[in-house]
Amino acid sequence: MLKEHFLDRFHRNERLVGLSDGVFAIVLTLLVLELRIPQLGPHPDAAAMWAALKGIQSKLVGFLLSFLFVASVWFSHNQLFKLFDKVDNAMLWYNNFLLLVVCFIPFPTALIGEYPRNPVGITLFGCIWILVPLLIYVIGSRAYRKGYLHASVDLKRYRFLRRMSLVYAPISALPILLAWKAPTLAFLFYILMMIGGIAAGFFVKVLEE
Amino acid sequence: MLKEHFLDRFHRNERLVGLSDGVFAIVLTLLVLELRIPQLGPHPDAAAMWAALKGIQSKLVGFLLSFLFVASVWFSHNQLFKLFDKVDNAMLWYNNFLLLVVCFIPFPTALIGEYPRNPVGITLFGCIWILVPLLIYVIGSRAYRKGYLHASVDLKRYRFLRRMSLVYAPISALPILLAWKAPTLAFLFYILMMIGGIAAGFFVKVLEE
Amino acid sequence: MLKEHFLDRFHRNERLVGLSDGVFAIVLTLLVLELRIPQLGPHPDAAAMWAALKGIQSKLVGFLLSFLFVASVWFSHNQLFKLFDKVDNAMLWYNNFLLLVVCFIPFPTALIGEYPRNPVGITLFGCIWILVPLLIYVIGSRAYRKGYLHASVDLKRYRFLRRMSLVYAPISALPILLAWKAPTLAFLFYILMMIGGIAAGFFVKVLEE
Amino acid sequence: MLKEHFLDRFHRNERLVGLSDGVFAIVLTLLVLELRIPQLGPHPDAAAMWAALKGIQSKLVGFLLSFLFVASVWFSHNQLFKLFDKVDNAMLWYNNFLLLVVCFIPFPTALIGEYPRNPVGITLFGCIWILVPLLIYVIGSRAYRKGYLHASVDLKRYRFLRRMSLVYAPISALPILLAWKAPTLAFLFYILMMIGGIAAGFFVKVLEE
DSSP: OHHHHHHHHHHHOHHHHHHHHHHHHHHHHHGGGGOOOOOOOSSOOHHHHHHHHHHTHHHHHHHHHHHHHHHHHHHHHHHHHTTBSOOOHHHHHHHHHHHHHHHHTHHHHHHHHHOTTOHHHHHHHHHHHHHHHHHHHHHHHHHHHHTOBOTTSOHHHHHHHHHHHHHHHHHHHHHHHHHTTOHHHHHHHHHHHHHHHHHHHHHOOSSOO | OHHHHHHHHHHHOHHHHHHHHHHHHHHHHHGGGGOOOOOOOSSOOHHHHHHHHHHTHHHHHHHHHHHHHHHHHHHHHHHHHTTBSOOOHHHHHHHHHHHHHHHHTHHHHHHHHHOTTOHHHHHHHHHHHHHHHHHHHHHHHHHHHHTOBOTTSOHHHHHHHHHHHHHHHHHHHHHHHHHTTOHHHHHHHHHHHHHHHHHHHHHOOSSOO | OHHHHHHHHHHHOHHHHHHHHHHHHHHHHHGGGGOOOOOOOSSOOHHHHHHHHHHTHHHHHHHHHHHHHHHHHHHHHHHHHTTBSOOOHHHHHHHHHHHHHHHHTHHHHHHHHHOTTOHHHHHHHHHHHHHHHHHHHHHHHHHHHHTOBOTTSOHHHHHHHHHHHHHHHHHHHHHHHHHTTOHHHHHHHHHHHHHHHHHHHHHOOSSOO | OHHHHHHHHHHHOHHHHHHHHHHHHHHHHHGGGGOOOOOOOSSOOHHHHHHHHHHTHHHHHHHHHHHHHHHHHHHHHHHHHTTBSOOOHHHHHHHHHHHHHHHHTHHHHHHHHHOTTOHHHHHHHHHHHHHHHHHHHHHHHHHHHHTOBOTTSOHHHHHHHHHHHHHHHHHHHHHHHHHTTOHHHHHHHHHHHHHHHHHHHHHOOSSOO
16 A cells, blocks of 8 residues: 555656656747847837837747747647656656757747748758657557556547647658748748647547546 | 546646746746846956946846736736636637747847837837736636636636726726837836736735635 | 635645746756856867866856855745745745845856956845845744744744844845955855855754654 | 644655756756857858758757756656655755756766867766766665655665665766777767666666566
8 A cells, every 4th residue: 555655656757747847938938038139229219129120020930939839739748648647767758858859949940030941940840840749659659558548538539649649740741841842831831730739729628528 | 536536637737837837937037147247357346347237227127127027927827827726728728828928028128128218118018018917817707707716716806806907908008108208107107007016916815714 | 614725725825836946946057058168279178178167267166156055045945935834915925026136146146256356246245145034034924923834833943043034134244344345255254154054954953853 | 643744744845856857957958048040141042051050060969968968867866856755954955966066067068069079078077977976875875874765665776776876976987087088989988878877767667566
């Protein structure tokens, strides 16, 4: 009884969630640091200020997109880990790899914000869009195989959502090919995927209630 | 019983609070990074140092105001979410949008600190003052409509405070109009609103005890 | 019963602790950002590198001291808040003011690291040493007066420690006067006070066991 | 009974874990700030961009290694503290010293990334590799001596792992000597030790189940 209680506490691992939320919170706020206020003369008028802000427009858009994308990943991470009764060492490490990918998000986003017509930034961004669902699939599969899911989880629906995350990876690769012909179109593709994902998040339920 | 316990844990969503507190903590401390120490010669005397600090006076004031404003928003966020028994996906996303606005606060505050007589900074700052109470209203309304409030919440008082946050938004818009004639006055208006809000926070009670 | 449970959850306010730990963690790691690696030629030898590191020696010392000082304040904060059964709105705000002071610590520490013989940095640093125990006294007094202490707290010992924090404030002011004659001596005074505080933290017990 | 409950809450000290996770999360994401996007002309082509990214290749590798190393330390920290029923003041301070070392990790990693053939960076890096297992040994020993381990901990295995961390320290010192002859080899040594540590983390169990 005592040992079971200990093992239960040992495997619940609230620190996985604590570390992850910390990393998500920091990445969400990192990009504001990129938004340096424009250096103008001592008393600029309003028109000069608007013009200066237009000059950092791409950084403002980059901040907005990076925020929404990271928030989407947090949303999925949150939904997924709530289904588990326990996690093991391997899942801790898979989660660390996922956090590594999340930490990297500000870099290609800044690259796209600065050079929107260059395919390299979108290629790096696309790699993240491939890696995130793959790692979520790996984590979800291990929990399923090892029997770490809570008894109330609807297994049919779980398997469906897990398969969806596997389908998501190759679809995320398509815009990378497009990026070398029409980078703006490829980028719009990702923005639409993100908006779709956020909209789905409002309605999709992991459980029948 | 087992399923209810699972759903209860599922909907409590302590991670919403964990992510939010992380974002608030980072935004609170971000502005200190803006306070670069002055670059003087090898052995400046005390008078030269005071003069140099006076030169970054506006940044010091910006740091102070930004801190108190973000702390006020955290205070309201804290009071609000303690009243809920559960949150749903839509509320998770409304909260993400609120965090987006919070993350943006350091930018207009820095703009005002650097160019205090320019109306653009105050206009952006005012937009945040409009968006924050609106988003709090949206979150509070959904919780009310969906019945997520704890059974002990005084509904009459709750409706009153919710209506207050709706009244707050247009009042926050007034100084924006003023900003184009008298920016300093408009800024003082916001400082007074903030001090009033902090003072109210000391006394207002969400519950009769 | 239901209402009591709600009020208990309402007043426990774990978010005060969550926000505070976030701010402490960020301030603890902020100064590493100040440690920029030296810019040398393409293949510097070991001697050139040591020389370059000696050049940022004052920043390394500033990092170390700032870390230990903030860790000391966290230690006291941790010990204090564990004694409370509940906190109220006023205490939430007093704690916000304490966090404001904590967020400011990296600034004078960096100033001292850069200009160790200038009294201004030590004066600002000393103000923090005065404000921190005063705010801890104010928080501790309110909890005592309002009866928020846990029933097991040894009140005699509590009153003694509370009085100590009041004595601490004027003692912390002494080196400020010294700073204008002998800044290095004043700084050593603070370092000794900090080492003494850390050593005391190893042994002092808030409770008889 | 009341007092026991209070002492139990007092000594559990979840804030040690909260502060530590905050520090780990920040250090994990700090290095991305070092990855500044390359400054090229207004419309660089893909080839120019790849070339520019190759120029910051060492920083990208530094980011990756720093992340994995800090994640490894977090993993050990997580495993260790889950075994304790309580912590005391001395352990709080030993943990603060451990966090101090963790906060410092980005500095030598950046140094190695910038000057991979210089022995100084590897020497500093090696010191961290010596200090981390030593501090973990000190924390683990105190918990063992004072009887803070949970009753279900397998003491024989605990003593073995504790001894391992003591053996780890001198082995970590070997590459420092190597660094002055063959810095690249010394660095590879640490990478192999880290990969070995991560692989071991997948399989090693603190408890028989």
